[in-house]
Amino acid sequence: MCNTAASETKRIALDIEYDGTNYCGWQAQDNGNTVQQEIERAIACLTGVQVRIHGSGRTDAGVHALGQVAHFDTAASIPPEKFSFALNTHLPDDIRILASYEVDEDFHARFSAKGKHYRYVIRNAPHNSALYRNRCMWVARPLDFDRMRQAAAFMVGEHDFATFCAAHTDVKDTVRRVSDIRLEKKGGYIMIDVWGNGFLRNMVRIMAGTLIAVGLGDIAAEDVPAIIGLKDRGRSGPTADGCGLYLVEVIYE
Numbered sequence: 001m002c003n004t005a006a007s008e009t010k011r012i013a014l015d016i017e018y019d020g021t022n023y024c025g026w027q028a029q030d031n032g033n034t035v036q037q038e039i040e041r042a043i044a045c046l047t048g049v050q051v052r053i054h055g056s057g058r059t060d061a062g063v064h065a066l067g068q069v070a071h072f073d074t075a076a077s078i079p080p081e082k083f084s085f086a087l088n089t090h091l092p093d094d095i096r097i098l099a100s101y102e103v104d105e106d107f108h109a110r111f112s113a114k115g116k117h118y119r120y121v122i123r124n125a126p127h128n129s130a131l132y133r134n135r136c137m138w139v140a141r142p143l144d145f146d147r148m149r150q151a152a153a154f155m156v157g158e159h160d161f162a163t164f165c166a167a168h169t170d171v172k173d174t175v176r177r178v179s180d181i182r183l184e185k186k187g188g189y190i191m192i193d194v195w196g197n198g199f200l201r202n203m204v205r206i207m208a209g210t211l212i213a214v215g216l217g218d219i220a221a222e223d224v225p226a227i228i229g230l231k232d233r234g235r236s237g238p239t240a241d242g243c244g245l246y247l248v249e250v251i252y253e
Contacts, residue, residue: 212237
């Protein structure tokens with residue numbers, strides 16, 4: 001049942017986990033259902049008021065999140081910590097609010113963020129997984145893990161990452177700082193974890209695609225610094241599938 005009782009306006013932050021398989025990404029749009037739209041519908045039912053929630057950033061179609069963060073303002077009398085429980089009763093099973101809490105009025109899920117942690121998951125095996133096919137990118141040919149790790153080390157640091165930015169992106173500044181990249185091989189899976197102060201559109205997916213190309217022998221690991229320096233999207237690897245990408249954590253002070 002919707003709750004329409006009102007009190008003083010407060011700002012609520014949400015920690016969100018979702019499986020992006022069935023959504024056209026995070027951001028609300030006209031041509032398909034998104035995670036943002038589902039959460040806004042749930043809030044409207046609870047409070048009787050349509051609000052706009054602000055996420056820490058966009059995720060593309062098929063991309064997942066373990067730790068997306070969003071905020072919204074409300075005058076509803078629901079206790080901040082109870083929003084998570086109440087919203088989950090109105091959300092589909094592939095979207096969960098893990099926590100809800102009140103934040104200062106100057107907090108902004110996007111602009112207050114100091115960094116993010118992404119993970120890219122590759123299944124490197126002759127056959128794809130029936131259970132995890134929508135949660136990883138399948139590469140059937142063997143990947144040279146050591147060469148991939150060598151190439152990843154060249155991506156750490158502050159660089160102009162135009163080479164790893166989606167074409168036709170209107171962002172003016174393509175300089176970002178990647179503080180760490182770690183690769184782990186476990187069973188038939190390779191995990192690529194990336195930490196940085198900010199990411200361009202498709203940046204992590206293009207980085208992952210480039211590392212896959214290195215692992216397949218299509219790009220030499222030692223050529224990565226030159227590829228970065230060229231600032232040419234056409235010189236890096238393909239954009240890896242969205243299903244393998246996870247927003248793990250948004251970092252705040």
